[in-house]
Amino acid sequence: MLKRIILLLIVPLFMLSGCYYGNTGADAERPEYVVAIHGGAGWITPDRYSDEEEAAARAKMNEALEAAEAVLKNKGHAVEAVEAAINILEDSPIFNAGKGAVLTADGTVEMDASIMNGKDEQAGAIAGVKHVKNPISAARLVMEKSKHVMLSGEGADKYAAENGLDTVPNHYFITEKRAKNYNKNHPDKEPIHKFGTVGCVALDSEGNLAAGTSTGGMADKEYGRIGDSPIIGAGTYANNETVAVSATGHGEYFIRFSVARDIHSMVEYNRWTVERAADFIIHRKLKYYDVNGGVIVMDRNGKIAMPFNTPGMYRGFIKSTGERDVKLYGEEK
Amino acid sequence: MLKRIILLLIVPLFMLSGCYYGNTGADAERPEYVVAIHGGAGWITPDRYSDEEEAAARAKMNEALEAAEAVLKNKGHAVEAVEAAINILEDSPIFNAGKGAVLTADGTVEMDASIMNGKDEQAGAIAGVKHVKNPISAARLVMEKSKHVMLSGEGADKYAAENGLDTVPNHYFITEKRAKNYNKNHPDKEPIHKFGTVGCVALDSEGNLAAGTSTGGMADKEYGRIGDSPIIGAGTYANNETVAVSATGHGEYFIRFSVARDIHSMVEYNRWTVERAADFIIHRKLKYYDVNGGVIVMDRNGKIAMPFNTPGMYRGFIKSTGERDVKLYGEEK
16 A cells, blocks of 8 residues: 555656656747758767768768758658658768668678658568669658558569669679678778668658668678668657657667667657657667667657767758758767 | 646646556566467457367467476476467468468468567567478577577578578478468458467566567568568567567558557556557557457566457467466457
């Protein structure tokens, strides 16, 4: 009985501490649109990049953000903005997604992607594709045209081709840099210091949230390994009532902990802010397990959190208010 | 300000209503062990089965439960019990998993499975395998021996074979009944009235929870479709602090709604009972979307919920207390 009374007293206090941190907040001012992207987290430090490489990465991220902004400014849907931004990152050899994806143990490229529409919780994903030029577009196709959520392997490539998406030979994706790195004895081989994966979250003028993630996966992967990027609830999640999330990091843990869905649940059930939920996952839970990675999270008012527990994460955003930023390193303010 | 005050007053009351329904409850008496299984939900009604078919299904479910019980009685781990029960359901032609799996559009069998250990949130999954005799054993192998969580396609079969699991030609899985049903013009063809999938949740004497799910997927599936069964957080989830869950139903929705993980989150964050969380998902959320299916859920005290929104679901349990039951139809009390 005493236990029950104590519980009755403590639980509301505990819950109020959650309120103090703020709920998703219908009182905040919502910008007309917001878009945020990431290009992977890892040991991203200034000494690893030439000025040219750094400038090229920043320019490409700005280009991706501006492509999404163009969609959003024209009252386009958040899903369309996410696809537009990710297409540019996929077409660039800089990122581990689409062209420039890392190689599997077999020396081929096998890509995963997923996308989710927060308006109706529709989702689409493809895993292990080798030919569709833009995996995120294939994920969107699965979401919008098929009765399924997830297609895999040759079947997924076939579905994309049958429905008119561009397909290319596998070698289209393989850049000189990745090929050097595949050859274990190549003098220029460098250790992988970054979790690939690109992602985007967006809020449109109708208040719709969307999230997408695209990746070449883990370098030297074998046995048809699937990471978190194509798993709804792990690497990607979106719901207009709560958040849009795209993750990057050690995918196996992101699957086990349903990272994207858990951030949603902390916001939905605990009424935590996106900062609190994202920080808890990245700086507490993953840190506890010594797991590296980061997330980009946006709430329904366009509030952004982009925590990572590695030295750096490619990241950036544009808001309709004119605010914008692109960063690579941890120390950049 | 007034809004904030109202919120401050209402939120604790709302939360207290959750307390009233009870949290996962450290006060309940925990049996030494508990195991529960399902064999799929659907239009399972007495008129669809001969007495012999019904008796065979009940006998096989009892056999599976007793295999798990034998493990648990000998202080075996919950993961081992889950595998033992599911192996028997996979080896039986009655269920849509392993032998007796439904056919894809190509006339082959492609199976998915996943397993999770609630002790350390380790997980393993395989998708689209065609040769490993017991997909749930392959999922356990991935969990325990590989650095990955999810393997797919030929690679997953290869990994299983290299690590000593039994592999068989694809036709081993194809029963006469499924072959008839594949042939669209066969006079005995009957409409599919049941979501296949088998699953098991178990609590062992050490207080460990585990969950596993195995399936042949959707009949006539194409393009390497992956359903919820191999997706950690969708078809399967286990955590010693909260619940073990295995789901069956229209997989696409179970992925979009992260059904297994959401039940965990409602128990973890809202402190709901397993009955309340499972009923909410099956009878409210899925029902709202007109989605059919069911789940078996067990909490850390061995309390079981097995709701479904279809006319029937193959289901059963055994507790160390001697309580046991096996049911097929909705109206069975």
